Amino acid sequence: MGALVHRNGLPICIKEMAADLWKSLLQTAKEKIIQQRRASLYDCAHGYQEELIKKKLQQFPGGSINLSKEGNGIGILTLNNPRLMNAFTGTMMLELQERVTELETWKEGKGLIVCGVGNTFCSGSDLNAVKAMSNSEDGMNMCMFMQNTLTRLMRLPLISVALVQGKALGGGAELTTTCDFRLMTPGSEIRFVHKQMGLVPGWGGATRLVQIVGHGAALQLLSGAVKVDPEGALRLGLSEKTLVSSDETGSLEEARAWLSLYTEGPASVIQAVKKVVTAGKELPLEAALRTEKDVFGSVWGGPANLQALVRRPKHK
Numbered sequence: 001m002g003a004l005v006h007r008n009g010l011p012i013c014i015k016e017m018a019a020d021l022w023k024s025l026l027q028t029a030k031e032k033i034i035q036q037r038r039a040s041l042y043d044c045a046h047g048y049q050e051e052l053i054k055k056k057l058q059q060f061p062g063g064s065i066n067l068s069k070e071g072n073g074i075g076i077l078t079l080n081n082p083r084l085m086n087a088f089t090g091t092m093m094l095e096l097q098e099r100v101t102e103l104e105t106w107k108e109g110k111g112l113i114v115c116g117v118g119n120t121f122c123s124g125s126d127l128n129a130v131k132a133m134s135n136s137e138d139g140m141n142m143c144m145f146m147q148n149t150l151t152r153l154m155r156l157p158l159i160s161v162a163l164v165q166g167k168a169l170g171g172g173a174e175l176t177t178t179c180d181f182r183l184m185t186p187g188s189e190i191r192f193v194h195k196q197m198g199l200v201p202g203w204g205g206a207t208r209l210v211q212i213v214g215h216g217a218a219l220q221l222l223s224g225a226v227k228v229d230p231e232g233a234l235r236l237g238l239s240e241k242t243l244v245s246s247d248e249t250g251s252l253e254e255a256r257a258w259l260s261l262y263t264e265g266p267a268s269v270i271q272a273v274k275k276v277v278t279a280g281k282e283l284p285l286e287a288a289l290r291t292e293k294d295v296f297g298s299v300w301g302g303p304a305n306l307q308a309l310v311r312r313p314k315h316k
């Protein structure tokens with residue numbers, strides 16, 4: 001029996017107190033990680049009016065964002081607006097936020113493939129909606145809405161792949177950069193056409209592109225509105241692999257096979273791997289190390305760790 005102290009006149013064992021404290025520290029750490037992941041970039045302090053933009057986006061219906069969560073922990077997020085080359089309507093932007101919220105609490109999730117229907121990826125915002133929202137208030141609110149949503153998508157504790165078929169233009173090119181990896185089919189292209197629209201990326205695509213290919217290549221792709229084909233993307237490090245198949249079914253199977261190389265094992269461990277890498281990418285050194293410590297604590301002595309200690313795998 002450990003030393004006793006009195007709290008509210010009652011004898012309490014110091015060991016019990018320490019255990020309680022440790023449990024609450026662990027819980028706080030987990031909550032902190034989840035909060036960090038879910039914390040939005042923008043709120044009313046930045047002039048962001050979420051309810052206002054949600055009402056506005058509702059006015060531009062069409063298409064859908066479908067999510068299939070498969071038993072093996074792989075999610076398939078599909079942009080479904082083939083009539084407009086999978087352009088993002090207002091309601092598709094709202095549905096994307098809903099799907100990301102769903103994925104943030106998917107405990108069995110390990111990987112995510114983002115793709116489009118009709119052998120093409122996405123041709124950016126629906127220009128009909130863009131035209132109707134060309135005033136500053138709507139434009140800025142849509143920009144902040146999509147940055148909030150795509151940043152949360154990027155930070156999902158899932159290993160994500162953009163399966164690029166056909167064209168990924170404008171906001172569609174930006175969407176590819178929210179994924180950890182890109183796989184491209186023969187003849188496909190990623191093209192930041194914003195300059196030709198008198199714009200720059202607004203959904204965070206420029207910031208992420210610089211992180212992926214470096215500032216020089218990013219400047220060329222944006223200022224030249226350069227068509228990046230699979231070979232060029234490989235050279236730039238913008239794509240991991242050019243797939244063999246060009247059709248929807250074949251390329252999705254290839255993407256599944258590629259992703260399975262990195263998602264074998266318990267979801268808790270795969271999610272922990274993505275979290276520590278995200279921390280290393282986004283946080284200053286000491287904060288990244290502290291997050292790594294917290295995530296390490298969430299798997300140390302966990303079921304997967306204890307089972308491995310019993311199995312004693314040989315890493316030949």
Ligand SMILES: CC[C@H](C(=O)O)C(=O)SCCNC(=O)CCNC(=O)[C@H](O)C(C)(C)COP(=O)(O)OP(=O)(O)OC[C@H]1O[C@@H](n2cnc3c(N)ncnc32)[C@H](O)[C@@H]1OP(=O)(O)O
Nearest residue numbers: 083084085087123124125126127128130169170171202203
């Ligand atoms: C921050 C993001 C940024 C923003 O929000 O400001 C943007 O993303 S702006 C949008 C950037 N994207 C574009 O400018 C793409 C415009 N479309 C095209 O260049 C072509 O449609 C192309 C190359 C994707 C396909 O050309 P193709 O000749 O093969 O087919 P069609 O042009 O006949 O397209 C079929 C059908 O789809 C409609 N479409 C295609 N893209 C969009 C779009 N982004 N918004 C609305 N509608 C789009 C196109 O108009 C055709 O429909 P139809 O009714 O027959 O006119």
